[in-house]
Amino acid sequence: MSKIALFGAAGVIGQSIAAAIGAKGQPYRVVGRSEASLRNAFGADPLAEIVTWNPDSPASVQAATAGVETLIYMVGVNYWQFELHPELMRKTLDGAIAAGVKNILLIGTVYPYGRAKSRPVREDHPREPHTFKGRMRKTQEDLLMQAHADGHIRATVLRLPDFYGPGVEASLLHRAAKAAVQGGVADMVGPIDQAHEFVFVPDVGPVVAKLVNTPAAFGKIWNFAGASVTTQHELVSEMERQTGRKLKLRVAGKTMLRLIGLFNPFMREMVEMHYLMTEPLIMDDSALQRLIGPIRKTPYAEGIRQTLAAVAGVRAIKALV
Template sequence: MSKIALFGASGAMGRSIAAALGAEGCAYRVVGRNEAALRAAFGHDPLAECVVWNPGDPASVRAAAQGVDTLVYMVGVNYWQFELHPRLMRQTLEGAIAAGVRNVVLIGTVYPYGRPRTANPVREDHPREPHTFKGRMRKAQEDLLMQAHAEGRIRAAVLRLPDFYGPGVEASMLHSAIQAAACGGVAQMLGPIDRPHEFVYVPDVGPVVLRLARHPEAYGKIWHLAGSGATTQQALLQELERLAGHPLRRRIAGKTLLRIAGLFNPFMRELVEMHYLITDPLIMDDTALQQLIGPLGKTPYAQGLRESVEAARRARAANGLAGERA
């Protein structure tokens, strides 16, 4: 396989795709803005080529994309800076096209759909009618990519994911509860926690991305990768309590509490407009993806939570040992 580059590789999804590539013995490039973060995540892997880029510098973007066949785009921004998403996509596309990149796969979200307009689970033909600023920015990002595909400048695909979780995944709604089950403390959750929801287990994502990126019929379309079935945060919390062996202390933040916390915390403030995804859940149908690439390996929630808790316990023990040595 020609070289693949993971732009925005330091996050959970980048590490999952890198692990899938490593399992196949495939060389790959990881691209990010922070060299220390790249080295920490991938410096141990001889298959990984670490490249630092500046997305605001066209020469830097071209250099990061040079010699690449397929670019997987996962570039993140602060939750209160979503206006950067279209700008970064435009700059990346210009550099990638100039460098001769053939394919771009965007790891996307459900934000461009807005409130669900059809019964769950929803398919890829659901209207893209975002009513939030974040949804509009994500839609603009997708539109730039798919326009480049329509113009024949590059081949493009979007893979939408739901919320996610997994070992060491801090940017997850379930992270606090997993930590509480593993190490004690309070499970901080977004409520109400009894509404349907779905989560994808991060280690399951990498192999799916590779299969999609390699399929010639994947491009020019948007695809769904659903979670391991509809569940509730309440059900997952009960499973975490079973793993912990005792009830967990919990603090559930609804929309009102988010507004109050947002007076002091910009991240919490930005969660308010997306709270509809808790109260009016959007569950995805990934039948089309299965028909394209075949069966999808999905880790059951009980197993995924167990592996996440075990990883958190190992990390705590390792940190304690490091502290003793220091």
């Protein structure tokens, strides 16, 4: 019986966590709405137990969490449907508590902080989100941590900044990586010369695997910062250095996002969060490192190398089909 369940597992963060758990020979359960997506991601791993769920059905949530001790929550929603985050968390909590789940870890974001009032931002930074998405993520966190305070379940949150890596198509850097390998124009969201940080997705899994096995982690919220402070421009330069190809950039600012958003709902929703591009929010994760020890953070040059290699590999596969 799998004692650990990954809800919303089919995404890149879920696959990183599954790899870290599987590397220890530990069985795990992957839970999602689409059986096809789960089988595509985990069907070859004998340690993976594949389970589908319907979050609107309490019985389905309880069945998906039956026998589980620890639940890792990564359930995503469309970028234009953030009002679903608190609702889905509430339904998952109710089912998990009813099923006797002991622990839950939420993979969170920087959105609940709102605008940075200090640099770097520690976990004690005020949570004063000025955006709808930030308020929805804060409510999600509050529901979870209140369940912990009430003694119903042990809970913790791991907040991540933007991330990148092989297969991460939602990254700010993805289109630049494609252009670096395939040519063409790299569409980016700017300004690209402001301070930023990125987490390399394969680095997330080992941190989560340690965190859920650290009793002192529960009842608190933790930051996981990027490898270092950089800029998108610096990472584009690294792509150019590694490929020998000068990139053609098309950088969209807030005004351009609004125009594109007339036809693209994802881009329309990015306007609200554009402040993160102009008002850097850089996290301090020294508390996390004191808790679980040194954290392996892939240097940006190596992360870019692996990201470009993955894009090249996908291109080669498509050429053979």
